[in-house]
Amino acid sequence: MxxxxxxxxxxxxxxxxxxxxxxxxxxxxxxxxxxxxxxxxxxxxxxRADPGPDTRLLIVALSEKDIQKWNWLIFLIRPLLVVSQIILAKWPELKFMLTALVKFSVLF
Structure with a gap:
């Protein structure tokens, strides 16, 4: 059919x-x-149920004592800080993403 x-x-x-x-x-x-x-x-x-803290996140805190102990760390991080400041100068709307890096740059 x-x-x-x-x-x-x-x-x-x-x-x-x-x-x-x-x-x-x-x-x-x-x-x-x-x-x-x-x-x-x-x-x-x-x-929904609380999934708990995300295990993929890692929060690192550095003190003045850590900086003195790991002096070579400055040479690895300084270029990152310079780049973050350039990005902030060109795109201020990204401030919320780079705030941690700028605050970290105060240590150096």
């Missing part, structure tokens, strides 16, 4: 499904659902 394309869309279930699908996709592309989606996503993130 061969079904033609025209006869396929004469069935009410298929026609109504196609109309509903096109309508929902069109509304979503217009961004009508975005505020609702963001609220649902935010609620899901608040309800």
């Amino acid at each position: 061969v079904v033609t394309f025209k006869s396929l869309f004469r069935q009410p279930v298929i026609l109504s499904s196609a109309i509903a699908t096109l309508l929902l996709v069109g509304i979503q592309k217009l961004g009508v659902f975005e505020p609702l989606e963001m609220k649902v996503y935010d609620q899901m993130m608040q309800l």
